[in-house]
Amino acid sequence: EAGVAQSPRYKIIEKRQSVAFWCNPISGHATLYWYQQILGQGPKLLIQFQNNGVVDDSQLPKDRFSAERLKGVDSTLKIQPAKLEDSAVYLCASSFRIVGHEQYFGPGTRLTVT
């Protein structure tokens, strides 16, 4: 089965610019997650979707970050405007069930903000 797909793999932008990341989860996985991983740290959950509804966005900086999963399949995460501290790897993951303990991660998008 195909894994979680993400694009782009790398992105370099200047501060105050905007950027968008795309994720396509494993087919049939209803739950989708976006994580931020700063170098040397563990992934931190930004937002979790169940189908096309938001389940948890308590750690999403909503003044600059937004995410959507309109048709309950693929998802987009946007940052506008970007700050230097947003430099990180943005990981998308999916799981079959909302209570599944095993999550499948995509390769991530490495964002550098200059």
Added chain:
Amino acid sequence: GQSLEQPSEVTAVEGAIVQMNCTYQTSGFYGLSWYQQHDGGAPTFLSYNALDGLEETGRFSSFLSRSDSYGYLLLQELQMKDSASYFCAVRPNTGTASKLTFGTGTRLQVTL
């Protein structure tokens, strides 16, 4: 809230056994998971402990003791390809069921 602490780095010799610890402070959780992440790669699931005790999957074993707020991942017959970062993670039993909180990670270096 939840916090999980792990040693930052561990070095071990090829063929040896290594144990990576995870101590946590959490108000309650469903289980303890372990993920492996190679440099530049995606985290991949290794093991899950819902109950106290040892879970074994090939060369990997994971242990949980809720009374001691402690768990560990044991790797046997170390291979060079095991050099990676290892993260423990918990699923709290409050709020959203499957929101994983990750630890700080242990970077394992396997040497000849």
